[in-house]
Amino acid sequence: AGAVGTAYAYSMAQHALADEFIIINHTKKKAVGNALDLEDAVAAFETPVHMVPGDYADCAEADLVVITAGGPQKPGGKRTDI
Helix, strand or coil: CCHHHHHHHHHHHHCCCCCEEEECCCCHHHHHHHHHHHHHHCCCCCCCCEEEECCHHHHCCCCCCCCCCCCCCCCCCCCCCC
16 A cells, blocks of 8 residues: 555545455555555545555455555656666
8 A cells, every 4th residue: 555555545435436445565554554544534425434454365355456566666766667
């Protein structure tokens, strides 16, 4: 759940496309922080949406899985550099 994954989850929640999102990051602390931030951001939406930090096992019965992954960008590098 980097910037792209967090924005994607927010947009999907904004359009009420799901009622629960599992937020995963290789750093558990980051997943917890992003889930809490998203939970606060969507609190005013008409349809209740839950943002939950988790891991891949928590997605075993998911209807949809979206993977937004990429390597970290090096200083002065481009996003397309791998």
